[in-house]
Amino acid sequence: MLTYLLAVLAAGANALSSVLQRKASRGMPREDSLRLRLILKLLRRPVWFAGVAGVVAGFLLQAAALGSGELSVVEPILVFELPFTLILASWAFRIPLRRREWAAAAGMTVGLAALLYLLAPSTGHLRTVTWYVWLLGVGANLAVVGAAVEWGRRASTGNDQAGSGRRAAAFGVAAGSLFGLTAALIKGMTQRYSQGFGALFTGWELYGMIVSGVLAMFLLQSALHAGSLIAAQPGLTLSDAGVFRRPFDDPLRVGHGTLPAA
Numbered sequence: 374m375l376t377y378l379l380a381v382l383a384a385g386a387n388a389l390s391s392v393l394q395r396k397a398s399r400g401m402p403r404e405d406s407l408r409l410r411l412i413l414k415l416l417r418r419p420v421w422f423a424g425v426a427g428v429v430a431g432f433l434l435q436a437a438a439l440g441s442g443e444l445s446v447v448e449p450i451l452v453f454e455l456p457f458t459l460i461l462a463s464w465a466f467r468i469p470l471r472r473r474e475w476a477a478a479a480g481m482t483v484g485l486a487a488l489l490y491l492l493a494p495s496t497g498h499l500r501t502v503t504w505y506v507w508l509l510g511v512g513a514n515l516a517v518v519g520a521a522v523e524w525g526r527r528a529s530t531g532n533d534q535a536g537s538g539r540r541a542a543a544f545g546v547a548a549g550s551l552f553g554l555t556a557a558l559i560k561g562m563t564q565r566y567s568q569g570f571g572a573l574f575t576g577w578e579l580y581g582m583i584v585s586g587v588l589a590m591f592l593l594q595s596a597l598h599a600g601s602l603i604a605a606q607p608g609l610t611l612s613d614a615g616v617f618r619r620p621f622d623d624p625l626r627v628g629h630g631t632l633p634a635a
Contacts, residue, residue: 383431384431386427386434387428387431387454388458391602401414403598406544407592411598455606458610459603478607481611510557521544525543525544538601539604541605543608544595544596545596545609545612548609549611553613558585
């Protein structure tokens with residue numbers, strides 16, 4: 374029961390953080406997306422810091438849920454971040470959701486939750502990830518991120534709703550993919566840590582995690598700023614949960630073909 378509660382709270386914290394960060398970026402010029410000045414402006418808004426605190430809280434709650442329960446139980450529950458976000462956004466911004474939005478959100482959420490459940494990630498044989506597997510995985514991830522960002526950049530930055538929706542969706546997919554990569558690198562760090570605390574600083578995973586995490590947060594702000602949460606959140610939530618990662622020798626004992634926490 375504790376695992377279910379922690380997972381639901383994690384999904385709720387992530388949803389609240391998205392709404393708060395979206396609220397902080399509303400009203401800013403659309404051309405600020407993918408610009409450092411967007412972050413500089415957000416730093417002047419206290420509600421944005423509350424949103425970042427929500428991200429941290431969601432991560433800690435998710436880690437606690439995975440520490441007390443199986444990955445196959447936690448991951449499908451975390452996908453409910455999507456409907457939670459849309460419900461909170463509808464209440465916070467006084468924008469009613471139409472039947473079409475409800476149907477789309479429900480379909481995506483149930484579909485991915487079912488996929489994760491049927492994959493049934495569980496403990497398996499532990500192994501070291503080789504450098505060429507890392508290279509292939511990171512390269513494929515960055516290719517998806519680059520393609521998504523470029524597709525979003527080519528959309529109109531004016532008041533066109535279709536253009537803003539496309540930018541928000543594309544940047545959301547890019548941010549979610551990088552959050553998935555960041556989680557994989559964190560798991561890689563645990564393998565380094567098994568060799569001693571000093572080994573963390575001699576391996577590339579720590580520095581890769583910092584870079585990917587910062588870029589993911591930057592793209593997240595651009596996604597939440599570029600358009601509505603209805604456009605940005607599905608790509609963010611589903612691409613993060615849908616990133617497949619290799620097994621690592623860590624306390625969570627993630628096995629072959631699993632989906633580690635993101």
